[in-house]
Amino acid sequence: MNETASLRARAEIDLAALRANVRVLRARAGGAHLMAVVKSDAYGHGAVPCAKAALEAGATWLGTATPHEALALRAAGLGGRIMCWLWTPGGPWREAIEAGIDVSVSGMWALREVVAAATAAGRPARIQLKADTGLGRNGCQPADWPELVAEALTAETAGLVAITGLWSHFACADEPGHPSIAAQLGVFRDMVAHAEKAGVEPEVRHMANSPATLTLPEARFDLVRTGIAMYGISPSPELGTSADFGLRPVMTLAASVALVKEVPAGHGISYGHLYTTPAETTLGLIPVGYADGIPRHASGRGPVLVDGKVRTIAGRVAMDQFVVDLEGDRPGTGADAVLFGPGDRGEPTAEDWAVAADTIAYEIVTRIGARVPRVYVNEQDEPHEIPTDND
Structure with a gap:
């Protein structure tokens, strides 16, 4: 594993x-x-x-x-x-x-x-x-x-x-x-x-x-x-994307789907029931919330890639978790839910989350809390040509 x-x-x-x-x-x-x-x-x-x-x-x-x-x-x-x-x-x-x-x-x-x-x-x-x-x-x-x-x-x-x-x-x-x-x-x-x-x-x-x-x-x-x-x-x-400037996002934020279940039409989701299922469907529980830095302002709007499709948060973001409507799909428990990353796999970016939360991408990455472990990849540098003033 x-x-x-x-x-x-x-x-x-x-x-x-x-x-x-x-x-x-x-x-x-x-x-x-x-x-x-x-x-x-x-x-x-x-x-x-x-x-x-x-x-x-x-x-x-x-x-x-x-x-x-x-x-x-x-x-x-x-x-x-x-x-x-x-x-x-x-x-x-x-x-x-x-x-x-x-x-x-x-x-x-x-x-x-x-x-x-x-x-x-x-x-x-x-x-x-x-x-x-x-x-x-x-x-x-x-x-x-x-x-x-x-x-x-x-x-x-x-x-x-x-x-x-x-x-x-x-x-x-x-x-x-x-x-x-x-x-x-x-x-x-x-x-x-x-x-x-x-x-x-x-x-x-x-x-x-x-x-x-x-x-x-x-x-x-x-x-x-x-x-x-x-x-x-x-x-x-407004001036250009990361790619336009030749830059690549460094952080990818992901969680493991904690639960997948079937619910009937008309089922209220999360605090306040701001979202009600329009039909019989499946729900996925994503075990991160505003205590982890997920903006509560992104309730009902935050995008997440689950099982190859970008879903939207259903209802309110809670302290430790939120829900997505899987629209009948049934990814396995433990499947990756990618909140944001470079976008290579079709996942949202930090900028997408900034738009969803009416803020800037600076805040999205900076607010990710300490109880989300940082996992470092590519720690060893490879030889590179040093850029010159004329590059």
Whole structure:
């Protein structure tokens, strides 16, 4: 019996697909270095295996949101450059400094805390100053930038920090032609110019996320940060599918059919009886629910491949299970129910689920819960030609 056949559900992670995606993105990035973003447990795919695979494929940086994510990578033995950017007061600054992690600084409170931690650690912190060029989330406003730059340079002169990067993030890079893109690029160039004129000598300047890496060559600078595209999901379905960009989805989510039974016409299904069987039929019980990350918003709409046919969820998604109407078919108990994957076998994709749940594919893969085991395939890399700037 296949080792995974007895699993209630599984998320199969194809590391060969991930490595291939990284190589495609490296080629698209021209001469810029590539940061593999593995925040949120690598968008639900598993941070450590995905980080290792990305590095094998030529990524030179790893990126996380929280310092605890970055520290977990170090604890797993991953070397090289790691950056994290989402800090709150009292965070583990000293631990990050001692682990050699680049930390993002968006305001004076963060600079003060990192300087204090560097003093206590007895070694300089590697910091990257983040500019708010128009996204309106994290980052330093242009009006406050001169003060932050000046104080960071003072700390650098004192040997307490090394300013390794200047960076920002787009608001609408997935909407080519949106006026905010050119505006943000202009603000970023101005803020970088101010910092460099003041004496900052950054190793990297970076702004491009996945959609910008694919569609905005002028945004590459020294480094691109690829998240969702690395996992084979289009960052902007309006611009093109994964295949259009040369990417392959990395995650396949499947469950074992737990029960097949016959029911009469007029039988109510699941909570609230939102679905009633229109005729005598067979039902299949799929043992995953919203506790596993299946969107309840996809009730009555979520697609599933069972026995060679795409079925639709009948009624509400419950915490641990949902039902599909098999329309008289009788697949064996234990048969595969494939919720999403690359689409090779006619199965739905994460994008199909995003449409069914009125959300984005990012959320579909990221929300798959910890009680769904990740099963890694193609863990060993095969020799590949390294892409060049002209590829």
